[in-house]
Amino acid sequence: MGILLQNGKLLELESGELLAREVLIEGNQITRIAERIEAAGHETVNLNGHVIVPGFFDMHVHLRDPGFEYKETIETGTQAAAKGGFTTVACMPNTRPVLDKPELLRYVYEKSQAVGFARVYPYGAITKGERGEELTDMDALKEAGAIGFTDDGIGVQNAGMMRSAMERAKELGLPIVIHAEDESLSGKGCMNEGEVSKRLGLPGIPGVAESVHVARDALLAELTGAHLHVCHISDASAVDVVRWAKRRGIRVTAEVTPHHLLLTDEGIDGTDANWKVNPPLRTEKDRQACLEGLLDGTIDMIATDHAPHSEEEKKRAFQVAPFGFVGLETAFPLLYTELVEKAKLLSLHQLVQKMTAAPAAIFGVPGGRVVEGGVADLTVIDLQQERVIDPAEFASKGRNTPFAGWKAKGWPVLTICNGRVTHNEL
C-alpha cells in the first residue's frame, strides 16, 4: 500500500508553474506523478490545494549531539527540521567531543537513523578537536561518511594547515567548508564593527575578518583545485570575493542564512543576546550585497546555521552570551513572506531551488526534486496560512531567535522523508 497525495499543486522548479498533479509514494520512492492516479489499494491524503515542493535541505545545522544535549539532540533537532519542511540536514562537528574520529560520525549516522526525523549527514572536522593544530585522518572520516570537512564555529587560522587540508580534500573529492574568521581581526568582538557597535560601546567584529579569510581560501582553492564552500556569508566584500573567484574559474560555492538576508545590526540594542550571532548581523549595505549575490548566482544556497542554546545561556549579558540563532522552523515562512511576497525579489521557485536542487547538486546527495523514481522526500506548503512566530511552540530545544513575534506565511503542513511522514499538520 502506497501513500497517494491528492489535490495538491506540484511546483515545477525550472518554470515556476504550479501543476495539478497526484503523487504516489511507495516504500521510500516516488513511483508515479500524474493528473489522476487510481486510488484503490492506497492510503489517500487530501492536500487541500497546497503546494508540493522537494523536501528542503539545510547544509549547516548544529545538532549539538554528542555533548551538548541540553541545547539540542539529534532527535529534537531533526524534529525541528521536519517541522520546518526539511528532509536533509548536514550537521557541524563542533560537538563534545568534536566529530574528528570515524566512530563519532558513525554515532551520528546510527542515532539519526534510529531516532531522527530527517536525513542527517555529518561533517568531519578539518583539525583534531577543531584546535587548528593537526589535521584529522580525513581518509578515515570520508570512509565513515563525512559529507565534507569543516572546523565550523572557528576559522582555521593557519594558511599552511588549510592548504594541506585542501590538498587532501581534493584527493578525496569532498568540499572544504569554511567558517571564515580571521581571529587577529575579529578579536573579542560580539557584534558587527560599525556605527551601531560604537554607539553601544560594544567591541566589534569587522567585515574584513570574514572577507580576508574568504580571499585567502579562494586563492588556496585555486592553487589546490579543491572545492571550497563558504559558510554563512555576511559581508559585502566577501560576496565580491566569491563573485571574483567564480569568474576566475575557482571551484567555490557559498551559502547565506535567512537572518543575514533579513536583519541588520540596527536591530541590536546591546541587551538581548537573541540578536547575537556569528558572523554578526551587519549593515544594510552588506544585507543588500547578500541579496544581490543570491540573485546573481554568486551565492548558491540558503542554509540556516541553526544554532540552539539554552535560555539561561542566552539570558547572559550580550558580551558574554554565546553566538547563534535557531533557524530550522522559521526559515521558509520568513524568506517566502519577506523576499517573495513583500519585496518580490525572488519568485517562489527560485527560493525553493536555493533550498533544494542547488544544495543537492552541489553536495551530491539524493533528493532535491520531486520526480518519478526519485526518493520520497517532499514537503507540502500552505502559502496562505499566516502565523505569528512563537518560540514556545518550537520542536527545537532552542528558543533563541530574533524573529519572535514576526508574522509569516507559507508554513510546511506535511513533510515526508524517505517515504515516511515526519511532520503532519494537514
Ligand SMILES: [Zn+2]
Ligand atoms: Zn560558522
